[in-house]
Amino acid sequence: MAREIGPDRVQTGDAIPPRHQTDWSGVAPVRPLALVRPRSTEEVSAVLRLCSAHRVPVVPQGGLTGLAGAAVPCADAIALSLDRMNAIESLDAAAATITVQAGATLEAVQQAAAAHGLLFGVDLGARGSCQIGGNLATNAGGNGVLQFGMMREQTLGLEVVMADGSVLPMLRPMIKNNTGYDLKQFFIGAEGTLGVITRAVLRLHPAPRARATTLVALPDFDAALALLGRLQARFPGAVAAFELMWRGFVETSLRWQKLREPFEAAHPFVALVDVVGDDEAVLRDALEGILGDAMEDGITADAAIAQSHAQAQAFWKIREATAELPVHMHPPINLDVSLPMRAIGRFAEACRAAFDARWPAHHSLFFGHVGDSNLHVTTDGISIGGEAEELERIVYAQVAAFGGSVSAEHGIGLHKKPYLGASRTPAELAVMRAIKQALDPHHLLNPGKVFDK
Amino acid sequence: MAREIGPDRVQTGDAIPPRHQTDWSGVAPVRPLALVRPRSTEEVSAVLRLCSAHRVPVVPQGGLTGLAGAAVPCADAIALSLDRMNAIESLDAAAATITVQAGATLEAVQQAAAAHGLLFGVDLGARGSCQIGGNLATNAGGNGVLQFGMMREQTLGLEVVMADGSVLPMLRPMIKNNTGYDLKQFFIGAEGTLGVITRAVLRLHPAPRARATTLVALPDFDAALALLGRLQARFPGAVAAFELMWRGFVETSLRWQKLREPFEAAHPFVALVDVVGDDEAVLRDALEGILGDAMEDGITADAAIAQSHAQAQAFWKIREATAELPVHMHPPINLDVSLPMRAIGRFAEACRAAFDARWPAHHSLFFGHVGDSNLHVTTDGISIGGEAEELERIVYAQVAAFGGSVSAEHGIGLHKKPYLGASRTPAELAVMRAIKQALDPHHLLNPGKVFDK
Numbered sequence: 075m076a077r078e079i080g081p082d083r084v085q086t087g088d089a090i091p092p093r094h095q096t097d098w099s100g101v102a103p104v105r106p107l108a109l110v111r112p113r114s115t116e117e118v119s120a121v122l123r124l125c126s127a128h129r130v131p132v133v134p135q136g137g138l139t140g141l142a143g144a145a146v147p148c149a150d151a152i153a154l155s156l157d158r159m160n161a162i163e164s165l166d167a168a169a170a171t172i173t174v175q176a177g178a179t180l181e182a183v184q185q186a187a188a189a190h191g192l193l194f195g196v197d198l199g200a201r202g203s204c205q206i207g208g209n210l211a212t213n214a215g216g217n218g219v220l221q222f223g224m225m226r227e228q229t230l231g232l233e234v235v236m237a238d239g240s241v242l243p244m245l246r247p248m249i250k251n252n253t254g255y256d257l258k259q260f261f262i263g264a265e266g267t268l269g270v271i272t273r274a275v276l277r278l279h280p281a282p283r284a285r286a287t288t289l290v291a292l293p294d295f296d297a298a299l300a301l302l303g304r305l306q307a308r309f310p311g312a313v314a315a316f317e318l319m320w321r322g323f324v325e326t327s328l329r330w331q332k333l334r335e336p337f338e339a340a341h342p343f344v345a346l347v348d349v350v351g352d353d354e355a356v357l358r359d360a361l362e363g364i365l366g367d368a369m370e371d372g373i374t375a376d377a378a379i380a381q382s383h384a385q386a387q388a389f390w391k392i393r394e395a396t397a398e399l400p401v402h403m404h405p406p407i408n409l410d411v412s413l414p415m416r417a418i419g420r421f422a423e424a425c426r427a428a429f430d431a432r433w434p435a436h437h438s439l440f441f442g443h444v445g446d447s448n449l450h451v452t453t454d455g456i457s458i459g460g461e462a463e464e465l466e467r468i469v470y471a472q473v474a475a476f477g478g479s480v481s482a483e484h485g486i487g488l489h490k491k492p493y494l495g496a497s498r499t500p501a502e503l504a505v506m507r508a509i510k511q512a513l514d515p516h517h518l519l520n521p522g523k524v525f526d527k
Numbered sequence: 528m529a530r531e532i533g534p535d536r537v538q539t540g541d542a543i544p545p546r547h548q549t550d551w552s553g554v555a556p557v558r559p560l561a562l563v564r565p566r567s568t569e570e571v572s573a574v575l576r577l578c579s580a581h582r583v584p585v586v587p588q589g590g591l592t593g594l595a596g597a598a599v600p601c602a603d604a605i606a607l608s609l610d611r612m613n614a615i616e617s618l619d620a621a622a623a624t625i626t627v628q629a630g631a632t633l634e635a636v637q638q639a640a641a642a643h644g645l646l647f648g649v650d651l652g653a654r655g656s657c658q659i660g661g662n663l664a665t666n667a668g669g670n671g672v673l674q675f676g677m678m679r680e681q682t683l684g685l686e687v688v689m690a691d692g693s694v695l696p697m698l699r700p701m702i703k704n705n706t707g708y709d710l711k712q713f714f715i716g717a718e719g720t721l722g723v724i725t726r727a728v729l730r731l732h733p734a735p736r737a738r739a740t741t742l743v744a745l746p747d748f749d750a751a752l753a754l755l756g757r758l759q760a761r762f763p764g765a766v767a768a769f770e771l772m773w774r775g776f777v778e779t780s781l782r783w784q785k786l787r788e789p790f791e792a793a794h795p796f797v798a799l800v801d802v803v804g805d806d807e808a809v810l811r812d813a814l815e816g817i818l819g820d821a822m823e824d825g826i827t828a829d830a831a832i833a834q835s836h837a838q839a840q841a842f843w844k845i846r847e848a849t850a851e852l853p854v855h856m857h858p859p860i861n862l863d864v865s866l867p868m869r870a871i872g873r874f875a876e877a878c879r880a881a882f883d884a885r886w887p888a889h890h891s892l893f894f895g896h897v898g899d900s901n902l903h904v905t906t907d908g909i910s911i912g913g914e915a916e917e918l919e920r921i922v923y924a925q926v927a928a929f930g931g932s933v934s935a936e937h938g939i940g941l942h943k944k945p946y947l948g949a950s951r952t953p954a955e956l957a958v959m960r961a962i963k964q965a966l967d968p969h970h971l972l973n974p975g976k977v978f979d980k
Contacts, residue, residue, distance in 0.1 A: 250935035259712035311764030512965035
């Protein structure tokens with residue numbers, strides 16, 4: 075391989091940096107056969123051709139911030155890092171599109187867009203480290219989904235290298251393109267098991283000129299849904315965040331961060347809402363009207379509209395307690411599920427009741443991007459290992475009962491493989507395997523991820 | 528088959544109505560072996576199991592309004608019409624989702640949404656006849672794409688019956704669901720060649736309370752793009768239409784419909800724009816501001832904002848001359864292509880120059896959903912047959928040269944098969960064939976559509 079693409083592209087043995095041996099999932103590090111860091115699509119193609127000829131498996135790597143273990147190497151595979159292919163190749167402001175290499179960080183894309191008064195629709199905490207290729211391979215979600223959709227919805231074109239080294243140059247920048255199967259869809263969210271994404275054409279959006287933030291106290295879950303419906307009717311396509319926090323989350327966040335109660339009383343739910351538009355005063359007026367009506371109708375119990383950027387940040391600080399989870403929990407067990415929107419409240423109650431029955435001293439937090447049907451559950455006081463697995467079984471059985479998804483946005487990787495059957499039928503899994511067999515007949519691309527052979 | 532699913536489900540010979548023997552593409556009618564009209568997913572599954580066992584091909588049929596011939600039967604196949612599976616099964620207003628059977632018309636879905644103050648994001652001229660299953664199988668576009676995307680973007684869940692009769696019940700209504708390959712994407716836009724879509728869960732949107740319409744005269748194509756950019760920055764997610772008409776189109780429309788020139792002078796381009804929001808007066812004020820600035824900056828030459836619904840309809844009448852194409856042209860040759868947005872102006876000039884050189888007396892019209900990178904070209908004065916094929920070769924060669932798509936929204940079907948290679952590389956076509964082989968190994972589903980074996 076060093077001969078084909080140059081010795082400076084290949085590292086082996088002790089020269090392989092530890093950071094390439096695992097990801098943020100906590101899966102134990104594995105040293106691959108070699109770490110290969112190509113500089114171009116042609117080099118990626120050469121590597122895959124060679125690996126295909128010698129039947130050497132390949133584990134593609136992006137920013138290694140995944141939480142499901144999809145980028146953890148195997149000992150008999152090479153790790154293929156896209157980190158040197160990190161160029162922002164071009165930006166077309168008139169068409170609001172950007173063409174980037176897979177190794178560009180999410181933040182680099184966001185900054186390139188911002189320099190033209192535009193916005194990239196995906197944002198998440200790992201923005202400085204995670205790479206576009208990984209965001210695509212895992213169909214990343216994050217903070218912008220309510221307004222702009224997942225990574226899939228941002229994607230106009232993809233360049234993909236197949237297991238045999240052939241290149242699919244599907245980089246046409248048109249929204250409308252019905253010429254046979256929309257192949258790029260096959261690779262988004264496939265976690266590197268069907269092809270290696272090397273470049274992408276992504277959509278951009280106008281950056282909003284104004285934003286207003288409000289914190290709303292709610293008596294119950296159905297009230298939260300009712301409020302969301304009213305907000306979306308009043309601000310179509312402009313509700314940028316609707317984060318719901320159960321009381322336990324709010325209480326814990328205030329305690330950890332030594333913050334004051336935002337309202338005079340404690341309320342069962344607090345929603346944090348951002349709306350965007352052209353003029354902040356207009357947005358605040360409109361929010362006041364909606365919240366006043368909602369209060370009269372018994373939907374909201376209390377509400378505060380941020381009157382300054384600093385106050386908006388203070389509201390967001392309550393939600394951002396999640397950054398403190400690893401500090402205060404021992405360690406936290408994080409779950410990322412989605413459910414039919416109406417069922418989220420009952421699902422959370424069912425989970426909490428089951429946890430309380432099994433682990434009376436446990437501590438669990440419920441919060442999430444409820445407008446996206448996404449709920450995060452974090453628990454403490456349950457030991458890692460057998461008990462954590464028991465907890466997962468409890469949660470995923472509830473997910474199956476409520477018709478939800480065991481992975482809203484983190485993917486399957488290694489970690490959630492045992493539970494895939496809770497959200498997918500045997501017939502669906504059989505079709506996935508048939509597609510894998512068709513596109514990667516020797517099972518060389520990220521073997522053992524998503525499902526076993 | 529009559530035994531398995533009941534004799535009233537099956538028609539043969541002369542009993543097969545002519546309307547099931549072709550579609551709106553103009554392809555010559557073909558009488559299938561039988562017309563089968565199942566009433567449930569179970570019956571569709573039984574039909575496919577039987578056909579698979581006896582190796583009888585199946586041509587799925589929706590509303591038969593397709594323009595590329597994808598639903599035209601083959602003589603050795605059964606035609607499988609979904610028209611009896613037309614129920615609107617449920618609508619969840621809080622979650623803004625609707626669950627429907629494949630045979631429901633687009634209009635029925637629109638009406639069900641409207642009854643709850645909601646809107647379905649896809650709209651097109653054939654709304655009263657076309658069916659959701661066909662809209663999904665062709666990834667329909669139409670009037671709402673700029674704001675809401677194609678049919679794909681409206682789809683949360685799909686139920687699909689595979690060639691062997693197995694059922695994929697992928698009807699979970701969550702936006703976020705990263706559990707393995709997003710299989711539903713494989714069937715959207717596959718024109719019935721990979722599976723038969725039987726039910727869908729679709730997203731709905733709040734219906735806008737107000738709409739404002741403006742007609743804008745523009746000096747050149749780049750000015751149109753500049754205006755679109757300004758509109759999208761000012762009304763993010765709320766520019767509902769941006770239809771561009773070249774002078775020839777405007778002139779022809781006015782003549783056919785005996786309408787007056789909308790501006791004092793004739794201008795090279797006219798854009799018809801709809802923006803939506805909460806308050807009509809506010810929208811009109813904002814439009815006035817933008818158009819005033821654009822006039823000062825030399826982007827627009829003239830503009831009129833509709834002051835009433837009747838005036839908005841009068842503006843739209845100019846664009847809707849397309850309904851008159853078959854009356855006034857002998858017959859019209861319609862092309863539906865997409866291009867990188869910046870290239871559309873130069874592409875249109877190149878096509879017109881080539882047409883003028885070859886057919887000095889021809890008449891061609893250029894117009895389209897330019898905000899979606901979609902251009903329609905209609906020509907008259909060129910005889911059907913060899914000359915029409917020559918015209919298509921000219922246009923699609925330009926599409927290839929400009930990196931565009933030979934089918935923006937109509938699909939490939941039978942009609943555009945010869946030109947698929949202008950927008951797809953051999954490696955891409957090989958992957959499409961591998962997928963087809965994996966999911967329909969006996970090539971029983973809509974054989975000969977999209978590509979030959």
